[in-house]
Amino acid sequence: MYTTLISAEQLQSLATPHMVFDCTFDLAQPDSGQQAYRAAHIPGAVYAHLDTALSAKTGPAMSGGRHPLPTQEAFAAWLSSVGFANGMQAVVYDRNGVNYAGRLWWMLKWVGHDAVAVLDGGLQAWQAAGGAVSAEAEPAKFSTNFVPTPSLSNLVATETVVANLGRASQTIVDARATPRFKGEVEPLDPVAGHIPGALNRPFSQNLGPDGKFKPAEQLRAEFTALLGQRDPASVVHHCGSGVSANPNLIAMEIAGLGRTGLYAGSWSDWCSDPTRPVAQG
Structure with a gap:
């Protein structure tokens, strides 16, 4: 498996x-x-x-x-x-x-x-690697009965992020490109900036020049440097809309740092409420 x-x-x-x-x-x-x-x-x-x-x-x-x-x-x-x-x-x-x-x-x-x-x-x-590709339409599949079982992921709600903001029990890691994180540009959402206290780790940094994930030891060293004294188990990943945060989550697991949380609503959800704080720079 x-x-x-x-x-x-x-x-x-x-x-x-x-x-x-x-x-x-x-x-x-x-x-x-x-x-x-x-x-x-x-x-x-x-x-x-x-x-x-x-x-x-x-x-x-x-x-x-x-x-x-x-x-x-x-x-x-x-x-x-x-x-x-x-x-x-x-x-x-x-x-x-x-x-x-x-x-x-x-x-x-x-x-x-x-x-x-x-x-x-x-x-x-x-x-x-010599793998074949196809341009043919794939035939319809026979339906199955996929049954969900107890979740293996940690889905973090907006309310949880708000309640733990600034606490050592929660470390926000933002996967967006650094100019978006700093609030210098914002091509997709109505507000520029980031969640106060968040750390920035653009998701593209997990890959080497060949487009593959970096070795586990290198990923571990990079995330350890990013987190400093913060507990890896406290990490909650987010991005713009809960999509590009996942490579960071996968990278931490490859690095042996455990399966961390995902704030799926991410910045687009956070900034939809003007009462929530925003940081820039």
Whole structure:
């Protein structure tokens, strides 16, 4: 069972029942990810659209922000509709440096499914290793009955973040690019800045020049330097809308620092209430 990363070579030889998910996306062009999938994807891969499969744009939601989480029941129904079953290994990838694949990785843990791994290096690594790609439409899958089990993720609500602001029991790590964190630019949300006291760790810093996660020892050293004397177990990750924070969460787990929390509403949820404090610089 793979629970964090899987290499292209390991996927090529994977014999256990599994399903591959393509999570490629672009916030500026929401349809372009699916177009890229149709042009070239790992044979048999299912496309997971951020807006429709991995978010609750309509109906009940489990978080706020620009990409609110669907209910666990709604997510389980989607998994069932594409033929994913509880006994399968899931492999998730994108073309975006784990920006979007990490969301599905986290959500599967959230519904109790531990057998999910990120394809290290994404589609680029798959092709570099000689993996085939397909432009054919994938046939409809037979529906299954995926059943959520006790969550393996820590979903942190806005109220919890507010209640613990400034306390040693909570360390906020912001995965957005540093200019957004500082409030110098804000291309997506109505307010610029960050949650007071947050630390900044742009999610792209987890990857090496080859697009793969850095070695565990290097990630551990970098996060230890970032946290200083703070307890890794106190970390709550966030970003703009609860998507690009997940590579940081995965990186900490690879580094052996444990499975940390996710504030899924993130900055887009936080800044929606003008009474909440904002820091800049």
